Amino acid sequence: MLQKIYDSLLSLAYPQSCQICRDSVESSADGAACRQCWLSTRVFTGGETLCAKCSAVLSLEKSAPDQTFCHRCDDHFYDAARAVGLYEKALAASVLFLKTEPFVGRTARALFTAAFENSPFRDATVIFPVPLSKKRARERGFNQAEILAAVLAKEFALEIDRQTLARKIHTPLHRAAMDARARELTVENAFEVTRPKLVENRKILLVDDVFTSGATASACARALRRQGAERVYVMTLARVL
Numbered sequence: 001m002l003q004k005i006y007d008s009l010l011s012l013a014y015p016q017s018c019q020i021c022r023d024s025v026e027s028s029a030d031g032a033a034c035r036q037c038w039l040s041t042r043v044f045t046g047g048e049t050l051c052a053k054c055s056a057v058l059s060l061e062k063s064a065p066d067q068t069f070c071h072r073c074d075d076h077f078y079d080a081a082r083a084v085g086l087y088e089k090a091l092a093a094s095v096l097f098l099k100t101e102p103f104v105g106r107t108a109r110a111l112f113t114a115a116f117e118n119s120p121f122r123d124a125t126v127i128f129p130v131p132l133s134k135k136r137a138r139e140r141g142f143n144q145a146e147i148l149a150a151v152l153a154k155e156f157a158l159e160i161d162r163q164t165l166a167r168k169i170h171t172p173l174h175r176a177a178m179d180a181r182a183r184e185l186t187v188e189n190a191f192e193v194t195r196p197k198l199v200e201n202r203k204i205l206l207v208d209d210v211f212t213s214g215a216t217a218s219a220c221a222r223a224l225r226r227q228g229a230e231r232v233y234v235m236t237l238a239r240v241l
């Protein structure tokens with residue numbers, strides 16, 4: 001009974017039909033996608049070969065036990081990046097829904113929490129959500145990265161710092177025509193550290209919704225490193241293949 005009331009209350013916040021197949025979403029826990037779509041979404045299990053640094057998918061099978069690298073991320077400034085799974089189906093729907101409503105369903109929350117728990121990032125002591133520009137934050141009313149950061153902060157009793165890392169210039173939304181290098185140039189100098197003392201010698205976990213080329217994460221990490229951050233880790237809900 002209580003669960004029913006809770007579900008109907010939540011249905012105000014979460015979409016009632018699956019954003020992928022339009023079937024009904026039977027449990028509020030599943031959020032923007034139905035159970036079936038969650039089951040067919042590729043969540044990383046450890047059975048894949050991922051780049052040890054940026055988690056690029058090198059093979060969907062487990063190959064050599066040694067660490068493997070994609071080398072496209074060699075000059076990225078973060079130490080390592082991890083994601084729940086591929087940016088497709090239920091994870092893509094969750095990311096898109098989170099851009100319109102400040103809501104993460106229980107299924108996505110549990111997967112995000114588990115991904116952090118299994119990551120080599122457990123020594124991080126503070127979470128920095130990747131900031132939006134002031135303009136975009138005003139338009140949207142919230143920062144989706146902060147919603148995800150709050151999930152981990154609550155579960156692992158970590159501090160969130162929403163102020164120290166700031167986006168100083170408004171970068172246009174990624175256009176399809178923009179290649180990776182153009183995107184990198186646009187974001188390279190977009191971030192600044194407003195309170196360097198809160199960064200120095202710290203192990204920082206950057207949180208964002210989706211990892212695309214890694215340019216944004218790397219630009220944030222670069223700004224943090226310049227101020228003496230000891231480690232910069234990156235956690236996202238999804239990762240583009």
Ligand SMILES: [Zn+2]
Nearest residue numbers: 018021034037
């Ligand atoms: Zn579905």
Ligand SMILES: [Zn+2]
Nearest residue numbers: 051054070073
């Ligand atoms: Zn890589």
